[in-house]
Amino acid sequence: MPLTHKQILDAVLELMTELSGDWEYSGAITAETRLLGDLAMDSLDLVILGGELQERYGQLPFSEFLAELGKQEAEARDVTIGELVDLISRQQRATAPGGVA
């Protein structure tokens, strides 16, 4: 039984809220929060975060996801927590028995 989008969103928001509590970030963590622009994560952070999410939710098409990110103009290159959750949710549905992406 795949997790619902809301279950994943709640869990990832909880994770990111917990992590950002260790930083100098005092804003609210929402689905719209940007990992690079708002949370000041760097490239190594994204690699580690991707590893953590795959530990929790199984193999993700993280390469393709970041590839799409890389196509964007440098100024617009960013990813929100909601977009990460969408990725996980899509993959959960695709890998469920009888699921389609």
Next chain:
Amino acid sequence: MTPKTILIGLDGATFTVLDPLMAGGVMPHLRDLVADGVRATLRSVVPPLTPPAWTSLMTGKRPGEHGVFDFFQKETPDSRYFRFTSSHDVQSATIWSIAGDCGLRSNVLNFPLMFPPPALVGCLVPGGWMPWRQLRLGCRPAGLFDRLKELPSFNPRELSHDMALEEKVLEGCAAEEYLDWITLHTRRERRWTEVFLYLMREEPADFGAILFDGVDKLQHLCWRFLDPALAPKDPTPWERDVRAACLNYFRELDGLIAEIVAAAGPDATVLFASDHGFGPTSDIVYLNTWLERRGLLAWAGDRGARPDATHQVGINQIARHVFEMDWDRTLAYAATPSSQGIHIVRRAPGGSGGVADEDYHRFRDELAAGLMGLRHPETGRPVVAEVWPRDEVFAGPFEPWGPDLTVRLEGDAVVSILRADAVVGRRPEPAGTHRPEGIFLAKGPGVRRGEAVAEMSLLDVAPFVLHSLGLPIPDDVSGRLPVQTLEPGWAPPRLAEPVEAASRPLVGASVAADPIGAGVALDAEEERLVLKRLSALGYLE
């Protein structure tokens, strides 16, 4: 419970630096420990580099046997794309996983390749390229990070990896930044020690291991201030200040070592080991330029990063070769400077580029012969001391992941992967670089006292640790118990009987039946996406 064994890792430590510091009174506690114990040169593995070498220390195995070759790992044996090496690549039992299997607890701090966190009986705070913003994700058991946050001096930003600071190690740092940078590493070692001492009190373990990696970082950037042979005769005030800051780092480190040894108590075995040694470097060998001149490598148009003032390539640029090269006209390339390796592009089934299987050995032999024939433009002397084919140096189940050829350069030269106007260059000021000769020191029950003994292999450290804990040495470990360090006939009480490797349940290490990625054949589109991913992450420009 008091610990049976304490391992203090000194990344990159060398007697070239430590001996004068001990003799000169900068490290009196370490001097006294040596007088009360045993010392030996510790020969590292090929390549003498942090990820493979510490993994060899943890496992007692060579890179071809444990699966870690470099900071980056190939996606697949024939892929030209590389990803960060992680704990999943350590495909062998480790000293802490074996201890856990036998019911012993371990506290492990600041060792590389510990994320995602492997199962461990005890406490883990990972090191290596673990970014400070996510340090809590790597701490085990659950809740440990929050407990550490309660410590008055706990500061993850100073404790863990900060990409901007790390790049200064390889890319150089402005003169006015040296003192702050050195002082940061002095504070960082204090932070790690405070965590270690806290765990010794609150989470007592049979085996404790802590790695001080500032030694390596200082030696990279500040070698000319540490090597007595390079000390300026008439130093400028700035040079005096930098030298003083370096000495202060080692003085403080000595004090931290004394605190740990005192906390461990008189009955503990305490050992020190470095993953590799260090020495000066001035010459740079541009391997990809050499390959280009032999018609074996082509840059894509105007691409090909050229050396800047520091003549070094930083972390963010290390994988840029994927963008830089014309893969239709490239047969061999050096992927990273750290691996000292050359990869041969193999012809894909049905493809036209690359080296065909039937030509592989001839091509590789000719390449090796060419490298051995390379001469220094000024001295006429050989540039390359040794060339190893991977089946010779990386024999084992993970051999296909290693470079096809690995070089050891003559003298003090290092490898660069950059595009240059000449095959051999020279940096304006000497820097520090890795050498195979590291250090081993130990004291404790059954350890010889006041002796310098014959050279050991890095692979022998794991057997030494297991023996000191009273644990059996698995029969698949390539290292051997360094009996020259021990009193004849002495053995600690046995805690467990030897078991064959195949039958031993592995608690700590995640050992896959096949190498990670073994069953994954990336098609062209997937490889393109990996390339894009690297680009998105900033590893390529």
